[in-house]
Amino acid sequence: MEPTPPPGRADIRIVAASPETARRVAEVLRRCFDSTEQRSYPAGREGGTRLHLAVDTTRPAEPARSWLETSRPPTPDHRRRHSEG
Numbered sequence: 001m002e003p004t005p006p007p008g009r010a011d012i013r014i015v016a017a018s019p020e021t022a023r024r025v026a027e028v029l030r031r032c033f034d035s036t037e038q039r040s041y042p043a044g045r046e047g048g049t050r051l052h053l054a055v056d057t058t059r060p061a062e063p064a065r066s067w068l069e070t071s072r073p074p075t076p077d078h079r080r081r082h083s084e085g
Helices: 019-032 064-071 076-084
Strands: 009-016 033-035 039-042 049-060
Touching: 009 019, 019 033, 019 049
Parallel strands: none
Antiparallel strands: 009 049, 033 049, 039 049
């Protein structure tokens, strides 16, 4: 069993039929979050690629920042301001 990453970080495994497909997905994630250098490995006997990278969700870039901010549940203070309007 692998260790759990620290709070705010996520380890991501991408399995794809080709290295190019895995790299394209990793590129999108790197545009959204600060990340480590990716590592790639063969996915198995049937071919394919397995790519690993770690992302830091505490330092998101756009568009992830906007998505993270709007997906969080409202705080009690936020709900109070909206109910008073």
